[in-house]
Each structure stands twice: as structure tokens, then as C-alpha cells.
Amino acid sequence: MTLLYSEVEEELRAAVRGLLADRCPPAAVLERVESEPYDLDLWKTLAGEIGVAGLLVPEELGGAGASASEAAVVLEELGRGVAPVPFLTSSVLATQALLPTRDALLGELAEGRRTAALAVSFVASPYQPSRGASVWLDGGRVCGTVTGVAGADVADVLLVPVGGELYEVEGAAVAVVPSFDLTRPVATVTFERATARRVGACDLAGVLRFAAGLLASEQLGVAEWCLDTTLAYVKERHQFARPIGSFQAIKHRLADLWLDVVRARAAARGAASDTSAVSVAVAQSWNAAVAVHAAEEALQLHGGIGMTWEHPVHLYLKRAKATEMALGTPGDHREALASLVDVPAPEGGQ
Amino acid sequence: MTLLYSEVEEELRAAVRGLLADRCPPAAVLERVESEPYDLDLWKTLAGEIGVAGLLVPEELGGAGASASEAAVVLEELGRGVAPVPFLTSSVLATQALLPTRDALLGELAEGRRTAALAVSFVASPYQPSRGASVWLDGGRVCGTVTGVAGADVADVLLVPVGGELYEVEGAAVAVVPSFDLTRPVATVTFERATARRVGACDLAGVLRFAAGLLASEQLGVAEWCLDTTLAYVKERHQFARPIGSFQAIKHRLADLWLDVVRARAAARGAASDTSAVSVAVAQSWNAAVAVHAAEEALQLHGGIGMTWEHPVHLYLKRAKATEMALGTPGDHREALASLVDVPAPEGGQ
């Protein structure tokens, strides 16, 4: 286990970062969020040319056979760009659910020819995997509703976990709702006796835990953009004939924020190289909070301009706040640690 | 109900403050803490001449017939001076326990001729009044032990609550232990079939609640001294050819601390004028934490000198940290608010 980035990972990072800088800088994301948030052209390049969609898929199934570590680096960059592409939902969540089944669909997802979504609420967690979902089988057909599904609106394939099994479902109704996170809208997915193909067994809690661990890397990317952008701003913005970054109160806050981000990086690397329940809970509880804090500090230190729609910082604030709830809140993950690392609750409680 | 100080209260404050400045400034307290912490000469003057001992005792029983508000102002000043006198233990805790019995002892306490202590642990709380105590009656005699009793070592009279009744007990063994708070040491009190006179009924939880509400004023005084002393220090101490109080990070921290103290003042006044369970819980949970925070900030902003025995700031830190535990922790008081103001706990919990 290492907490450093490998050379291969750094190359992957450079490729993704370069593409995003070129094709969808934050200003471009801002322009499209109110019409069509997802940039599917960009996704085609990312998935197919750079090959991120198949990272987690073994080579013999048509993927790159990489590890969580590489996927984590991609997520850092996608977080840093609040990039509107379905990597987390299709190439992590749906792919991880499919992996044990070794279904042929994996090859298509890996090549980026098709995109999938796992029909779970984005606020479900390893500890409460069915939160937001009410689905059942009726004569081999799927019925019910799942709220808050991320990535469903751009998915060609919907995978639905029902009672420990995974189904590929056709003909679901996907209704996007006005979403707090403009760059990753959520939808209500309704199944009315939808045709379903059983794909295989599904350990939904395990899938959500895996994705939660990687989400910590996306949150790291969000926090890093907020810190970097704020540093650049306070060096340049003058008030009282000084760069505002020369004021000690601001310097100290940014030093503290940097320390939080440094530790978020270590936590993200920890969860990427060791996807155990403890590492995931540590990384998620720390990084979710750091991303929100970094975005809030970024907004405050940008002053009035940060409150305007035209500055992209709000995209990051919204992303950070939404992922705070996604796949378990920081409190949920800390609560889980109580039994994982033997910090027992008060007796009679819990 | 008013949250302001009356003229009478301001006069009382001036008298107490003047006496303390004259007779036991912090440096003098520091000198005596390792030999005889309590200053009984000072107490005689305070109790008898200024008349603080009888504030809570009705006039017809030989007291001043004042209210909790006046006692609170005295406690502010005693906190501000970390004054080693048994006002809280004798004139508040023991006196409040005695009041419903209208026992003749009240007159003696009011005049300052005798000093009493209530044999309860200083870490007992309205919510767990018998914490630290294990006492019982055996043929009309008192047996058992109470740990962490404040003021017992300077008391002429020990009052012991046993099973809802209050007893005046003779011949207890009082063993002072090395105490974290040097200015209000605690003792282990042991009763071996000690002679006891039944004084009357005792609502111990109510007595502890009343004292907890007033303790918030002592904590306010501690916080105020810490803030004032730190302000004076940072205006005078130069580093980098500037008063350190001109550095913005320090200015902002002190502004935040001041805001906390402003609210502690309002909370203390709230609990002094309305001694309901809600007011007490609010004031204790806020002020206990503010006192600790103020003392910790004071130490840090004094730099090295604050770490030395010769500077009195540590007396305040120790007092603040000890009173954080006394009569209920901030957490205990907040927990109590859950039912008092209908902020219910998670279901299945508690």
C-alpha cells in the first residue's frame, strides 16, 4: 500500500486535466447547466479515447484492469472541473455492481459505447442501502420508485437492485427534478411492471461502500479547486491598497484550510488503496466536510463576486453540499466507525 | 424580568471588586494556593461587612433578602478574581439547600459567623444528583463517602443530603485531594456512623440546578478576566515592532471571543433573573464552554509567559476547566434541553 500517486496515475491525471481544461472549463460548465448539463461529446472522448470508462473492468472483459487508485485520480480531476460526465454513476457505481456478474454489458460500458446507471438513490449509503427506493418484483417485472437517482437521465441502461439481485430494466420513466447540484442532477425513476433481465447477485451495500470511498477523491478535487482558485483570487484582489491575501486573518484561514486539504488527500489515497470499511468511513467523513468547508470559504473570500451566478464557485458549493449527503453523510460514516474501530456508544443508547 | 444590572447590583459589584483588588489580586491568590488556598480573613470581610453571605437568606431569617441576581453579580466578581472564598459552596449551595427548612443555622450562615458545605460531589448535576456520593443512614447515623466535595475543608458545618432529607452531620473525615483547580480544592468526605441532626426535606436536584444557574455568572467573570487581561497584554506586547494586538488574525480571534463573552453575559443574566430549568441549561452549557475557551485563548495569546507558573492565567484555566465539569457538563445541560424545549432524540436511542 502506498499513499503516493504512481507515474501512470500522474499521466492519467494530466490527460484528463488537459482535456477538461480544453473542452469544459468551469465557465463552459456554467453555460450549459441550465440547458443540458451533461456533455456527452466530452464523455465520448474521456471514455473512449482516454479510456476512463473501462478502468475498473478487467482486461479479459474488455477493460483496462486498473485499480481503484486510478479511478480515484480521474475522480479528483472530474471534481476539480465539476465535470458533467457520468463517470461516477456509470463507470464506478453501475460497473462495480456489474463486476461480480461478469456480464457482457461490462465490455460495452468499458468501451464507452453505452452508459449505465444504477437505480439507487444517491443518498443511499452502505449502512442504509435502500434509502429512497421502493422497488419489488411482480411476475418477473419490476415495479416501484427510486428517488434521487444520479446519472439516470444520461444512461442507456438502467440496472436495478431488487432483493439482492441485479436486473437490467427497460422502459422505466426517468423524471429529472430541479436539483441542488446543477452539474449532477438527480431524477425520480419509476417502474410500472417494467421488463427486466436478471443479471446476477448484487451486494448493494458493498457497491455503495466502494463508490463512497472513491467519492472522497472527487471531494478532494472539489476542495482543491476551491483552495487554488481562492489563493489565486486573494493574491490578485486588492482592497486597502494591498492584496487581500496579505491580511493575516485570511492567511491563517487559508493555512488551516490547506491543512485540511492535505489531510483530505491522504485520506482519499488511503481509501483508494485500501477500500476497507474503515478507510472508506474515514475518507468520506473527513473529505465530505472538507469539500463543503472549502467551498464555503471560497465563496466568502471571493466576497460579492462569489455570490453571483456568473462566477463558477457556486457550482462547487452545490456539488460539495450535495455530495455531503451522497452515499452517507459524514455523521453516518463516523457512526459506522464506532463499531468498526471499537469506540462504543453509550450503553442503553443506539 | 430584565437582563440589565440594577444600580444596587452595580454598587455591590463595585464593593466586591474593590475589596478583591485590595486584598487578593490574582498574584496574591497565586502565592497562597500551595499553602492555604482559602483566604478566611477576606471571607470574613466579604461575608460580614459587605454582607454577601446572607444575600439569598430572607430578612426575617437574618439575611439580606436579595435575589439570585445579586448573588450572580458577586459570583461574577469572585470568578474575575478566582477568589478563594466559600461563597458558592456555603452561601449558595448549602444555603439554598437549607432555605426551605428555615433552620436557625441560616442566620449564622447569613452573618458569616459560620460556614457550611453541602456534602455533594461538585460534579453532581441536576440530572444526576447523587453522582460521586454513596451515603446511607444506619440507625440515625450517617455512613458512606462523597468524593469531589468543594468547600468542605473550610466548612464549620457539613450538610448531608440522604434520601430526600438534609442532615447536619458532626465528625466527618474531610481529606483534601490534590485538586486540578488550585483555588477551589475538593475533598473526599467520609462518614463512619456520624452523628446527624435531621434538618428537613431537601430537593437536591433543585438545589444543584439553582447553583448551576449561578455558576454561569462565575464562569462569565472568569471569561471576562481572561478577555480583559489578554486585551491588555496584546496591546502592550510587541513583536516584529508592532503590538501583537495589531495583527489581524489575533484581532479577529479576540473579536469572536468578545462576541462569545457578550452572549455569556446575556445568558448569565437570563439564568439569574429566571432560574427555570431551560435558562439554567442554556447558561451553563454556553458559559462553561466560553470560560474554557477564553482561558485557553488567553494562555495561547500570552505565549510562553502564559505557560509559566508565575503568571496567574493558569489559575483561570484550571478554574474554568474544573467548572466545565461542575454541576453538569455542557453536554449534560444540552441533553436536558432536548426534552425541555422539545428537540427530541433519535427514536430508539437514549
Place this chain on the structure above:
Amino acid sequence: MNEAEIKERVAAFLGEHDPGGDRLAFLRARFDAGLAWVWFPEGLGGLGASRDLQQVVERELADTPQINGGVQGIGLGMAAPTILAFGTEEQKRRFLRPLWTGEEIWCQLFSEPGAGSDLATLGTRALRDGDEWVVDGQKVWTSGAHHSRWAILVTRTDPEVPKHRGMTYFICDMKAPGVEVRPLRQITGEAEFNEVFLTGVRLPDDLRLGAVGDGWRVARTTLMNERVAIGGAPVRRGGGMVAAVLEAWRERPELRTHELHQRLLSLWVEAEVTRLSGARLREQLVAGQPGPEGSGMKLSFAKLNQALSGFDVEFRRDLGYDDWTFRRSENVDFYGRGPGYRYLRAKGNSIEGGTSEILRNIISERVLGLPSEPRVDKDVPWKDLPR
């Protein structure tokens, strides 16, 4: 003048003017009777009485037509006291009456993109041209600009002197050619505010308020009145933003966790001690002993609003938002809107009307007496300032 006399005046006024008649006529008459703001001088809507007595008038006239404190807020709270303090007799007579009745709405042209916390560095130029001034520049964060008749405006008239000395204060005619108002969209999706572009706007010299070069002193009067107005309203225990959160907490037991419970209890306590401070502050004001505590109230409320609204979003675990449509909301509506809106809008509480950073500077220097930082901008001509 005492309470009884004021009551008499009100009774006499009500005897002569029917509150059920024409609203505007009634308000004009109320102004002329000196019952608009009793502490203003006679003839200008007041009676030269003590300010406390205003509440007596309000109580007595509670059931009569009212002015609109919302849309008239800037006029009443900021423009009026400044005109009273610095206006010529003619300006006072011309502007105060329609300002108070609401016939003319006012806005404030102070902040600029480059001059926020450091307002005194503003660069909107006013150049004298005979009896007129020609104004060019850009203002921002102007609420109500799109339906204002007049604005209070601070400009730079002398770039050659240090920044505090080269400013001049005007009343700006919002209908003058060259004034362009554009809505400014916020992170909530809405546009409460505007940007105002001033291009060759010609203002006659008799719209100048105070002396040429004295604009900073005039502006400080305006700003002092702004800070008093923010964050001072009484709330009941458990009210305000905490009430919105508690309602959800009580209705959704299945969402409660111990972690959130402990945070909510802490926030409840903080809200309560902050409320008590506000109550104590109002008692001090009534007793004629205004304390310095006022400077901290806005800071405390901003922090609380932000923490509570952030808690609320997390507690509900709802990834939705009520409405992203570009709307022209007229004011902050924390309680009629969803938790997501409240969370985003509350972020502005620590920026608008003085950032929390500036307020901490003010508290530490003016209340705590801490020394100021070394200043690098005091004696430099405005035009040479680094920016």
C-alpha cells in the same frame, strides 16, 4: 414633548383625516402633521421630539394605511438621515416628503466591482462641467434600482488626493440619460440586486449632497445608519431560522441521528444566547445605555443562519431545489422557500452590508481598542494606489 402630548397630536390628526380614505392623501397628511418621524424637525415630517416617542405614534396609528418598509427601506433607513444631516433646506423640502410617503423610491449607488470592503477606493468619476457634473462608472449590488426614482451616489471627484479626501456625494436622478440598470443574478438563481452603469450621466450641481470632496464623511453617516438597521429585530425563543429547522426535525423522526441531534442542540443554544443578547441590547437602548454589543449582532446572525441552513439541508437529505428560474425577487424570503434556497441565500449574510471580516476589524478596533494594522493607503493619492 411627552407621550401624552404625542397621543393628543395623533388623536387630533385622526380627527381631521380619515384613515379609510385615499391612502396617499392620508400619508401625505400624516407627514405634514409631523407624525412621519417625530424626531425629524417640524416641517420635515417630524416634531423635533425624542426618537422613543415614535413607537407611541406607531402604536396609535397601527390600524391606518402604512408605508412600505420593504421597498422604501433604503430611502427611509439610509437616504433620509443623510439628507437630513447634509442636505440644503431646498433638498430637504424637495425629497423627504415623497421619500417617506413612498411616492419616490430610492436606491443606493455605493459598491463597485473594485470597491467592496474598501468602499473608499471607489472609482466612479464625476467631472464638473459648469453647473453640472458628468458621471461615469459602474455600481453593483444595488437593490431596487429598477424601480427607483432617485439614488444616493458616491463618486470620485479628485483622483490626485488620498482616497478619503477626493470623494463627493450626490443624489442621482435614476431617470437621467446614461443610467442603465441590469439585473444581477445570484447563486440562488434569482436577481434581488442590480448592476448600474453610469455613462455620461449629467447631474445638476444642486443634486450634490455636502461639500465637494466631503463625500466620505457623508457616506459614513449613511453607512452608520445601515449597520444599525441590520439584525436587530426581536425574535421569540426557538424562533427565526431555528424554527424552520425544528419544524422539520419534529416532523421527520426517521431522519434523526445522534450526530445531528447533538449539533442541533448546540445550535439551539447558540441561537438562544444570541437572542438573549439581542433582547439585552434592546433593553440597553431603551434605558438609554446603548452598548457596543450591536456591532456583533449581524456577525452572530450570519454565522447562525449559515450553520442552521446548512444543517437543515443535510438533515433532510433532499438533493432537490425548489426553483432555479431567473426571478426578480424583491427581498430575502427565508421562510417561504425551500431549505436549499435558504442555505444559498444565507451565504450572503456574511458579505452584504459589511463582510464578517470587516465587522471583526471594526469590533476589534472600535470596541476592543486594539491597534490598527499598518496602513499603506492613507497618504497615497487615489490615482497611485496599487489595485
Place this chain on the structure above:
Amino acid sequence: MNEAEIKERVAAFLGEHDPGGDRLAFLRARFDAGLAWVWFPEGLGGLGASRDLQQVVERELADTPQINGGVQGIGLGMAAPTILAFGTEEQKRRFLRPLWTGEEIWCQLFSEPGAGSDLATLGTRALRDGDEWVVDGQKVWTSGAHHSRWAILVTRTDPEVPKHRGMTYFICDMKAPGVEVRPLRQITGEAEFNEVFLTGVRLPDDLRLGAVGDGWRVARTTLMNERVAIGGAPVRRGGGMVAAVLEAWRERPELRTHELHQRLLSLWVEAEVTRLSGARLREQLVAGQPGPEGSGMKLSFAKLNQALSGFDVEFRRDLGYDDWTFRRSENVDFYGRGPGYRYLRAKGNSIEGGTSEILRNIISERVLGLPSEPRVDKDVPWKDLPR
């Protein structure tokens, strides 16, 4: 030189010297064999090898007599690298060997009552008198002064120039007449440190380290080595201060509350991510990519130690203290002592070796590249500085 060659050297050395014989003779021989600090030059206890190879030597010699890292800490960590960098050949030969073997203990005479965070403002005077210097002043926070043979000492030799330019660095003979060591009692009741009073202390010029007036540059070398040393030791998950708290938590179920439980979980997570950062930092160092993260470790540990020890006291609800007796403790013993001691002692963690405020300045300027504040002390002669 590579790992195999080093191992050979160690084997050869062990062939010639019996680790079971006289301890001091063995250590002297180890020094002479260049196995004291392999990255030092040959003849001075080293082999001019790469610093990583030291761990090979330590592993091979783990079962032989060891030097005392505690009492020799200042000598090894601060004096030695400074002497190596700035000493004359003669000074290196004279001082390094007994410093390493522990025959001579060193202390540090830097801080003064008036010069803490702003060390460069120090005022201990050294006046030249022929071939000697006469030193007068007071130093503070000197650990180990009472059993030190030598000290590293910074003095003011020229008050007429700006503060950074008028300092000179010496090796101080702690046995010289005029050196008085007084124990300095701390808030824990103990005296880990000393005050050192220097009155007419005469030091020969050959105890000067570096050029006259170059003391600040020499001192910075010393301090850089200090900061590297603090807060870098590896801990296991749930170890360190968190372990002490967890032990009590597990043993005393009756004291647990939900509030404390939530706080403890948060602290556990913070301790864990801080531990991971430390581990990552060490990996970076091994990989030859030292990151700037090191600057933050001391800050993080100070905050954690303080929060955890404060939690511990509150959790136990114990109003007692283990021992207030004035004691001469030689080092910080967090784990052998009571929670009250830990709480008080940990308060020093954010002051000693650079306050957390100074560390935040350093991080913000050197790591984040934020501009420095306006300086008022750079060009003023030391004697004219306001104090």
C-alpha cells in the same frame, strides 16, 4: 556508497569492537569508524554517504550500546548540523565527537522574555573586548541547561543596524563565570525548562560560529533543523494521545454520553487523517519528493493533542490532579501521567518550537505563496525598534 558496502563496514567494525565492552569506548569507536551519522564527512563521525543509509546502520547496530536521544536531543538535532555547516575545522573536531557520544550535553540559548515569536529582535548583548566577547542578557525556555556543558547562543553585536543584520552566533561555555541557570516552573507544577542569566560572561572569539553579524543566517539553519524534528514520528492507527483517551472510554462505560461519543468519533477521524498525512509525508521523503506538508504536522498535532486531552479531562469528570510538586522533569511524559497533566502540558504544544500563529504565517507565505504583511521592522536600526 551503497547498502551492501555500509553493511560490510558495520560488520568490520563489529569484528573489531565488542558491543559488550565499555559503553563509552564503543561509542567513541563507532564515531571514529564513521558510523555515527553516515552523511557527515569522514573524520567527523561520518562517511560522506547518503542520509537514507543511516537507517541501515541503525538496524545493524540495534543491539549495541546506544546514545541518549532524549538528553542529547538539542546537541544532535540542532547544534551538530549548525556546527557542521558553519564551524571551523577546529570547532568541528573539538565539539562533534563528545556531542555525539553524549560526553558533552548541549542546550540552546535563543528565546528571550522579549523575543519569542520574533526571535530576531533578541537583545542579549555581546561586546568585543580584544580576543574575547563579553555577554550580558537573559535567555528563557532552555531545556537541559542545568546539565549542559555547552550551549548554542545567539547575541546582538550591533544595535545600530536593522535587527536581522546585527546578530552573532556563539558556542557558550556553560561553566563560564556569570552563567546562572534557574529552573522555570510551568503551569503543570514542574520545571522542564530553565531561565539562563548571562552576566559578564567572557567567551573567547574562537567560540564564535560564523561571521560577526551573520548570526541570523546561522540561527535559521538551527531552527530549520528544529522544525523538521518536531511531530514526525510514526504512530499506529488509534495510537498516540487518542489511545490514552480510548482506553478510558472503553473502561468506563458509565461515563459515556452521546455528546462525548460524537466528539470522540470526530477526534478519532481527525487523528486518523493526520496520521495518514504523516505516513504519506514519510513516503514522500523516502521517495525523495519532500512535500511542503511537513510544515503543517506540528500545527495539526498541537491542535489534536489539546482537543483530545481536554476531552479526556471532561470525560473522566475527575477534579483531582496527580501531583503539583515542583519537579525537575527531563521531558514531556504524556502517557505516564494523569489526564490533568496531559491537558496542561499539551497547551505548550502550540507555543514551543514556533507558535501555531507563526506556523500559519510560514505556511501561508512559504507554501501557499501569499504576500507578506507590510513590515515595519525591516529597515529600522535594532535600537530604534518600538518595544
